[in-house]
Amino acid sequence: MTPEAEDMRKKASESASQNQHHHHMGHRNYEDSRAIWIDEGFYPNACTDSSSIGSSSTQFNRGDDWYCAMHARDKEGNRVIPDKCTQEVAEKYVEYKNKQNLGEFVPQRNRDALYYARGEKADHSGRAIGYGGINVGYSKAFGKRTCGSQYSDCSSQNIESMKSSIREQLREEMNETMKLNMIQILNEMGITGFNFSSGASISTPTTSTNHAPHPFPSDEAQGPRVCRLFLNDLGTEQLVEVGGGTAFPSIPGVMCHHLPIMEGHLKVSLDTILDEHVSAPLPVPVPSVNLFTLGDAQGTFVQWPLVWVKFISEATSFKSSKGKKKMDVHKKPAKQRSLVSEQVLLSLSRDCKWMHSILASRSSDGPIVVTLDARMFHYESDDGNAYLTTEDISQFLSGAMLNIAIIQVFVIAMQDYLQGLDTHARLGWMCPDSICATTCQNNPEDVKVYIHRAITESRNTGIDILVAPYYEAYHWVLLVVWISRGIIFMYDSLRTSPMRRLLIMPLFSSVFRNICGGGQVKKITWKQMKCAKQTGGLECGFYIMRFMFDVVKSIAEGHDLDQVYTSNVRDDALSMAEIGEIRDMWAIFVSDNFL
Incomplete structure (x- = not known):
């Protein structure tokens, strides 16, 4: 062995000795090992694509690869993690993955479930002066490049102004992107000519002096309550009445279309819709059951922001914003309804x-x-x-x-x-x-x-x-x-x-x-x-x-x-x-x- 090869081997050995967790793949690489894990049903993210019968799609990520690689076979042939320290990290990884599945943890860049399971480390991402967003380049975010010193005399006031400008640009571009995506979805559903400047346009609900939330009535906290439902008009920033329904108090374990009720929202049965708002998008769409507009969700349950719900003490009629028609919240159907198709x-x-x-x-x-x-x-x-x-x-x-x-x-x-x-x-x-x-x-x-x-x-x-x-x-x-x-x-x-x-x-x-x-x-x-x-x-x-x-x-x-x-x-x-x-x-x- 040449001196160069010997030196390289020594460095590789020293580097390997720093590893805290050792894989058990033998001579195989991750790709070959992954095929075996999937075939044996061991790979965590192996799943069947419900869009086509008989087809399957598997999502790979470094955390699941690491989790599988840490397992060895015991004398009975069962998969186990022999190292106690590695076992603790693997358990933490599973906990973070469960949080991610429940929506309680969202990975950001390299900070995924495995990153936090192994213990949060110092950030060595360099002297980053900012992170880009949607269609945001260097010039758009920071202006023309200069060759000045990194020790800029830019004041804190200028920096804050720059941040505000970037945030505003990002907000505008994200709103535009969301509008285009919603228009595309509505077009695919056969709904054309939809105008986002009308009362059908909505924004993210916020608590403000103009739109104060209506707390669930304390005397009715154990049962449902008739309510009026509103959406926010982006053009006028005013709440527009779109229909009526029945709101249910927040009870642990209650779900809406198999999804947990989001914070600040109520489970609401959408009983009636004013004619001109049938095509308005839902505050919380449910793509899994094809609920995108108010018309899609009439007669079923949806999640509605609490700040857009107004409770009433008894059944009442709702008048459309254009004064066309009155619709009774509790209007009795002409024939017996059906709960299923x-x-x-x-x-x-x-x-x-x-x-x-x-x-x-x-x-x-x-x-x-x-x-x-x-x-x-x-x-x-x-x-x-x-x-x-x-x-x-x-x-x-x-x-x-x-x-x-x-x-x-x-x-x-x-x-x-x-x-x-x-x-x-x-x-x-x-x-x-x-x-x-x-x-x-x-x-x-x-x-x-x-x-x-x-x-x-x-x-x-x-x-x-x-x-x-x-x-x-x-x-x-x-x-x-x-x-x-x-x-x-x-x-x-x-x-x-x-x-x-x-x-x-x-x-x-x-x-x-x-x-x-x-x-x-x-x-x-x-x-x-x-x-x-x-x-x-x-x-x-x-x-x-x-x-x-x-x-x-x-x-x-x-x-x-x-x-x-x-x-x-x-x-x-x-x-x-x-x-x-x-x-x-x-x-x-x-x-x-x-x-």
Whole structure:
């Protein structure tokens, strides 16, 4: 070996010794290893493109590559991270990725999930005098280039003036870009001739002296309230009345088209629209269900800025800005409405059609309020409420993603079913709203207190099994806790390998160490059930409802969870009959008890 090669090898060895985390790809590079990870279903971002059947698209990023590369195979062939320090970084990375999926963390330039997981470092991006924006070059931002010294005598006043100018230019260009994008979307929908200078034009809602927010009435804070809806006219900076609806108070866990309610917004049913504003864009469009204009969203739910909502004490008529027509907010339809499309309605079973008929003939559009028993769900004091909205039930009948209220009601139905059987078997239940990923992220200590209370109360009443529906990252899984054995069975219809790491896992572990270990650390064993595997992307809610029913039925027949774990093994999807049985059970329970 030549002296030059020896010197190069020495430098490479010294550089490698500085690595804190070592990959386990062997001789393969990332591209070759990534193909193996995807083929084995291990790569985190591998997903199927719903736009075309049978096609798949995978998003690659350095964080997911790093996460996979840190895993090695143990003696049993399972993927593990052998280094404890690397394991801690990997767990932090997963936490930041979950925050990113929930919209609570937005990567900026090189500061992605992996950057923060490894620990925030000093910024070595150089002496940057600014960062460009949309179509902003050097000359546009800072003027003509000069050869002067870097030690400029530019005053702070000139710098602030420069910043203000840049901000104004960026604002104008971004507004123009947003207008062009919205016009393109409306043109694709067949809506032409739309004028953004009219009352249909909107801007970002802000709280100001001219547009003061209307707080939700305290006397109606527990129920819906009739309201008038406004949009902001960019031309005059005045609020323009566009229609009327019913606003619902902010309740933890309530979602709108599977999206959490944004801060400063309310969930509103859009009941009526003034004629001249039918084509106005929504304040919060929902591209996933093709809701872009007010006309698209009439009769369904939307998110509306609180500062653009005015509450009224009783039903009233709205007069258009041009005085053309009056429209009653609570005008009774001439014929019975339908909550679902005609095609879906024809496909429903007799029991589901009966429930639909009762709901469609209701005079009120308000939610169905279901009482959640504090003892059953282990609440601290008072009973809770679940609000079944028309949107929730429409999504249930259409086979879409299920909201938390649907699952809460099914839990009550399962307890009622168990009590009606000739059995001494008993099960405990946990509220999905109290343990969902959003609650774990925002209030982990509250979740630990709730888990502690649920386990303690169950043990005190002789209950050894807790059933816990859990929602994280737009996916439902079912957790079955065997308290005395320290085992948690996870029913995940995605059947990922390795088993999904959930935000609630360390919270369960912490509670078990405190109350189940007899003074010593007791480790929880997580077991992934070989349960039915879903083939689509939205039916996970129906799957965990079926899993709940199967667990209740097996326990009632005298089987323990070990027998359930070994006997209920399957690799196929649920049949339409299996899902249909669950849908009918839910529909009958709601029709008999709440309608």
